[in-house]
Amino acid sequence: xxxxxxxxxxxxxxxxGAADTYDEMYAAARGAAERIADIAADxxxxxxxHGNGPQVGRILMQQEAAAKQVHPMPLDVCGxxxxxxxxxxxxxxxxxxxxxxxxxxxxxxxxxxxxxxxxDAAFRSPTKFVGPYFTEAQAHRREEQRGWVMRPDPHGGxxxxxxxxxxxxxxxxxxxxxxxxxxxxxxxxxxxxxPVIEKGPRLIGKEGVVDKxxxxxxxxxxxxxxxxxxxxxxxxxxxxxxxxxxxEIEQMDVAEAGxxxxxxxxxxxxxxxxxxxxxxxVRGGDRRAVIGxxxxxxxxxxxxxxxxxxxKAP
Amino acid sequence: xxxxxxxxxxxxxxxxGAADTYDEMYAAARGAAERIADIAADxxxxxxxHGNGPQVGRILMQQEAAAKQVHPMPLDVCGxxxxxxxxxxxxxxxxxxxxxxxxxxxxxxxxxxxxxxxxDAAFRSPTKFVGPYFTEAQAHRREEQRGWVMRPDPHGGxxxxxxxxxxxxxxxxxxxxxxxxxxxxxxxxxxxxxPVIEKGPRLIGKEGVVDKxxxxxxxxxxxxxxxxxxxxxxxxxxxxxxxxxxxEIEQMDVAEAGxxxxxxxxxxxxxxxxxxxxxxxVRGGDRRAVIGxxxxxxxxxxxxxxxxxxxKAP
Numbered sequence: 001x002x003x004x005x006x007x008x009x010x011x012x013x014x015x016x017g018a019a020d021t022y023d024e025m026y027a028a029a030r031g032a033a034e035r036i037a038d039i040a041a042d043x044x045x046x047x048x049x050h051g052n053g054p055q056v057g058r059i060l061m062q063q064e065a066a067a068k069q070v071h072p073m074p075l076d077v078c079g080x081x082x083x084x085x086x087x088x089x090x091x092x093x094x095x096x097x098x099x100x101x102x103x104x105x106x107x108x109x110x111x112x113x114x115x116x117x118x119x120d121a122a123f124r125s126p127t128k129f130v131g132p133y134f135t136e137a138q139a140h141r142r143e144e145q146r147g148w149v150m151r152p153d154p155h156g157g158x159x160x161x162x163x164x165x166x167x168x169x170x171x172x173x174x175x176x177x178x179x180x181x182x183x184x185x186x187x188x189x190x191x192x193x194x195p196v197i198e199k200g201p202r203l204i205g206k207e208g209v210v211d212k213x214x215x216x217x218x219x220x221x222x223x224x225x226x227x228x229x230x231x232x233x234x235x236x237x238x239x240x241x242x243x244x245x246x247x248e249i250e251q252m253d254v255a256e257a258g259x260x261x262x263x264x265x266x267x268x269x270x271x272x273x274x275x276x277x278x279x280x281x282v283r284g285g286d287r288r289a290v291i292g293x294x295x296x297x298x299x300x301x302x303x304x305x306x307x308x309x310x311x312k313a314p
Numbered sequence: 315x316x317x318x319x320x321x322x323x324x325x326x327x328x329x330x331g332a333a334d335t336y337d338e339m340y341a342a343a344r345g346a347a348e349r350i351a352d353i354a355a356d357x358x359x360x361x362x363x364h365g366n367g368p369q370v371g372r373i374l375m376q377q378e379a380a381a382k383q384v385h386p387m388p389l390d391v392c393g394x395x396x397x398x399x400x401x402x403x404x405x406x407x408x409x410x411x412x413x414x415x416x417x418x419x420x421x422x423x424x425x426x427x428x429x430x431x432x433x434d435a436a437f438r439s440p441t442k443f444v445g446p447y448f449t450e451a452q453a454h455r456r457e458e459q460r461g462w463v464m465r466p467d468p469h470g471g472x473x474x475x476x477x478x479x480x481x482x483x484x485x486x487x488x489x490x491x492x493x494x495x496x497x498x499x500x501x502x503x504x505x506x507x508x509p510v511i512e513k514g515p516r517l518i519g520k521e522g523v524v525d526k527x528x529x530x531x532x533x534x535x536x537x538x539x540x541x542x543x544x545x546x547x548x549x550x551x552x553x554x555x556x557x558x559x560x561x562e563i564e565q566m567d568v569a570e571a572g573x574x575x576x577x578x579x580x581x582x583x584x585x586x587x588x589x590x591x592x593x594x595x596v597r598g599g600d601r602r603a604v605i606g607x608x609x610x611x612x613x614x615x616x617x618x619x620x621x622x623x624x625x626k627a628p
Binding site: 064073080085087106113203 | 402410
C-alpha cells in the first residue's frame with residue numbers, strides 16, 4: 001500500500017476573508033475532509049498535517065485580551081492548544097465523511113513535538129510575526145515587561161516576532177508509524193509541531209514557529225511516505241512569480257527546482273518554502289512531491305493536476 | 315506485564331490556591347511526572363488520564379474577554395484545546411523525568427473523544443458549572459444571545475451550566491491499545507474526553523463535560539487495565555465524610571462500597587464520583603482500583619497506601 005503525507009495550508013482550514021467563526025472553520029475542515037477521503041478511498045495510507053497560523057493568532061489575541069485575569073501561556077503551549085483544536089475539527093469531519101461513504105478507517109490525532117537545534121541561527125534573529133497588532137508604545141512596553149522582540153509589521157502596526165528554526169526530527173515518529181501501520185488515518189505535526197530543543201537528555205519547548213512545509217517534508221521522510229502532497233489555494237507552481245508572464249509548471253526535477261528557487265522565481269512569501277520542502281523530500285530518494293490546489297487533491301496525487309517535483313525528469 | 319490507568323485530579327496539575335501561571339502548572343506537572351515515573355520504573359504499562367477543569371476555565375475566560383475581536387468556540391472545541399495544552403505539559407515533564415532516570419519510554423498524547431448517549435437525561439438538565447462568573451443581568455443577556463443555560467453559583471455570581479452525560483465508549487481505544495502494546499506511555503482521555511453523540515454514522519461534538527473519573531474507569535476497562543489508580547489530594551477515602559468521626563478506609567469490596575455510596579458516606583462533591591468510578595471498573599472482573607494521594611502513588615499501587623476497592627474482600 002502506498003503512503004502519502006498530505007499538508008494542508010492554513011487557508012485550507014480558514015478560508016481567506018472568511019469570518020473566524022466555528023461554522024466557517026467547520027465548513028473549511030469539512031471541505032478538506034472530502035478531499036482526504038477521496039485519496040483514502042483510492043487505497044492510500046494517509047497522514048494529514050496542517051498549518052495553525054490563524055488559530056494560534058486567535059489564541060494569542062484571547063490571551064492578550066484576558067491578560068489581567070488569566071496569566072498568558074508561552075507560545076509553545078499555545079501551539080499545543082491549537083493542535084488540539086484543529087486536530088479535533090479535522091478528525092470529526094474526516095470521520096463524518098468516511099462514515100457517509102461507507103468507509104471504515106479510524107482517525108486519530110497525535111500531539112506532535114518537533115526537534116530543532118538550540119544553536120539554530122533563527123534563535124538569534126527572530127523574523128516570524130505572530131499574534132495581535134500593537135501601537136509602537138504598547139510594543140515597547142511589551143519588550144520591557146515580557147522580553148518580547150517587537151517589529152513594525154509590513155501591514156501596519158507593531159507585532160511580536162519569534163524565531164522560525166529548521167526542524168531536524170519529529171519526536172512522535174514511532175507512534176505515528178505504528179498507527180499508520182495499523183490502518184489508521186493519522187493527524188500529526190500540526191503547525192509544524194511544537195519546537196523543542198534537546199538540552200542533555202531533556203526536551204525543552206521553545207517559543208517559535210517551525211516552518212510547517214519543512215516539518216511536513218521531514219514527517220514524510222520519517223514515516224517513509226511515497227508522496228508528499230502539499231495543498232494550497234493555487235492550482236500550480238508558477239515560475240516568474242509576480243512577473244508579467246508567469247508560467248505554470250507541470251513537472252520539474254529537483255535540480256531544476258533548486259535552480260529556480262535560487263533565482264527567487266517562486267516568490268519568497270508562500271510558494272518558495274513549499275518548493276523547498278518538496279525538494280528536500282524528493283532529494284532523499286526515488287519519490288515524488290506534488291504541490292496543488294485543495295480542490296484537485298486527488299488529481300494532483302494521480303498526476304493530472306498540480307506541479308510534480310521528481311528526482312529526475314524522465 | 316501489568317497495566318495501570320492513572321487518573322490525575324485537576325489539582326494534581328494546578329495546586330489549590332496556586333497562581334495559574336505557566337511556572338506553577340509546569341511545577342505541578344513535573345510533580346505528577348515523578349510519581350508516574352516511579353510506577354513505570356516498577357515495570358507497569360501506563361496510561362495517564364487527567365482533569366481539565368481549571369484549564370478549560372482559563373480558556374473560557376480568555377474567550378469571553380476577547381469576544382469582541384475573536385469569535386468564541388464552543389465548549390467541545392475548548393476541551394480539545396485543553397487536551398493539547400495539558401497533554402503537552404505532562405508529556406514533556408514525564409519525558410524529562412524518564413531521561414533523567416535513564417529510562418527510555420516514548421510518551422505520546424492522543425486527542426480523545428468519548429461517546430455519550432444523545433438521550434442521556436443530563437442533556438435535559440445541565441448541572442455542571444463552567445467558565446467565568448457573571449452578574450445576573452449579564453447572565454440573562456447570555457441566555458438570550460447565546461442560548462446558554464445560566465444558574466446562580468453557590469460561590470456567588472452566575473455561571474453557565476452544561477450537561478454532564480455518562481460516557482459509554484472511548485473513540486480512540488484502538489489507537490491507545492496499539493501504542494501501549496508498543497511500550498509507550500499514553501496520555502489520553504483528558505478532561506473525560508470531548509463528549510460526542512452518534513447521529514446515524516456521524517460523531518457530533520456536544521457542549522458538555524464528561525465526568526473524568528467515570529471516563530477513566532471506562533478507559534481502564536477498554537484497555538484491559540489490571541488496576542485503575544485514582545490520584546487526588548487526600549491519602550484515603552473516609553466514611554462518614556463531614557461527620558465528627560470520619561473513618562479512613564484501607565480496603566473495601568464493591569458490595570460494601572456500593573452500600574456506603576448509597577448512604578452518601580463519601581460526600582457528593584469529589585470523593586463520591588471517584589468511588590463510583592472505582593466500583594464500576596472493579597465490578598467488571600477480577601481487578602482492583604485504588605484511590606490515594608498523588609505523593610503516595612507508588613505505595614497506593616503496591617497496596618501499602620490509599621484505599622483499595624476489590625471485587626470481594628478476602
